[in-house]
Amino acid sequence: SYPTLAGRTAVVTGAASGMGEATARLLAANGARVALLARRAGRLDELAAKIGADGGQALAVAVDITDQASVDAAADRVRAAYGQVDLVVNNAGVMLPNPIAAGRLDEWSRMIDTNLTGALRVIRAFTADLTGAAAAGRTADLVNVSSIASHVVFPDYAVYAATKAGLTQLSAALRTELGPRDVRVTNVEPGLTETELGGHIDNPELAEQLGGMFAAIPALTAEDVADLIGYTVSRRREVNLRQLLVLPTRQA
Ligand code: NDP
Numbered sequence: 263s264y265p266t267l268a269g270r271t272a273v274v275t276g277a278a279s280g281m282g283e284a285t286a287r288l289l290a291a292n293g294a295r296v297a298l299l300a301r302r303a304g305r306l307d308e309l310a311a312k313i314g315a316d317g318g319q320a321l322a323v324a325v326d327i328t329d330q331a332s333v334d335a336a337a338d339r340v341r342a343a344y345g346q347v348d349l350v351v352n353n354a355g356v357m358l359p360n361p362i363a364a365g366r367l368d369e370w371s372r373m374i375d376t377n378l379t380g381a382l383r384v385i386r387a388f389t390a391d392l393t394g395a396a397a398a399g400r401t402a403d404l405v406n407v408s409s410i411a412s413h414v415v416f417p418d419y420a421v422y423a424a425t426k427a428g429l430t431q432l433s434a435a436l437r438t439e440l441g442p443r444d445v446r447v448t449n450v451e452p453g454l455t456e457t458e459l460g461g462h463i464d465n466p467e468l469a470e471q472l473g474g475m476f477a478a479i480p481a482l483t484a485e486d487v488a489d490l491i492g493y494t495v496s497r498r499r500e501v502n503l504r505q506l507l508v509l510p511t512r513q514a
Contacts, residue, residue: 268293276354280457290318
């Protein structure tokens with residue numbers, strides 16, 4: 263358990279499933295107030311109810327991070343309910359692999375607009391909260407969920423890898439602006455993790471290939487990644503674990 267999380271005000275994107283859901287649960291179980299952001303309102307309502315039943319505080323806020331107006335409206339709702347946010351977990355993402363030769367501009371746009379520009383929209387909406395909280399002496403965190411795909415490349419995942427490499431470099435660059443203002447920036451790079459991420463792949467061979475990877479090695483769970491995020495955001499505010507690269511033991 264992470265007692266220093268009590269009283270923090272968190273926003274978690276992609277909270278409808280996978281790592282985002284697990285992170286939201288962990289933060290709430292440790293006493294943070296958590297705004298749950300994703301598109302599927304029903305999932306968020308269910309999660310908010312579960313967190314509430316477990317004695318935690320959560321607010322379901324349906325948002326599409328590819329839409330700036332939607333993100334701004336969500337940020338206003340969060341601030342109206344909870345006040346200043348001091349912890350942002352930019353976790354929402356999509357992975358849509360296909361050979362580059364397929365020329366799937368639709369998938370490329372969705373990945374770039376969600377994984378990279380979407381994260382930027384959320385950062386834009388909450389940076390003033392984070393710097394304000396830090397200036398008031400509170401611990402402030404920006405956590406970006408990138409991927410091992412930002413370092414390790416394999417065929418058919420080029421655009422996904424590019425979005426994640428971009429996010430990893432964005433995290434490193436933002437530290438130079440936000441670190442001096444006492445806002446920590448942490449970049450998380452998980453390996454193979456059991457979630458819904460692969461469910462949107464529309465290339466049957468690549469869906470099968472990913473299934474084979476999960477069959478070959480015991481993957482991380484969403485809770486494993488959430489636990490590491492909980493650990494890093496509960497250090498003393500002078501301590502910034504800037505990069506968390508975590509792999510299943512058997513993943514090369
Ligand atoms: P999931 O698919 O379970 O979670 C992704 C979440 O993002 C969903 O809750 C989804 O909710 C949300 N989301 C997607 N698009 C949008 C959007 N436009 N606006 C708002 N929310 C959106 O997968 P994971 O938990 O695995 O993914 C979390 C992060 O982890 C992603 O960034 C992914 O790239 C990264 N990652 C995953 C790895 C893995 O092996 N699983 C490995 C390395 C990194 P909804 O559909 O309701 O909007």
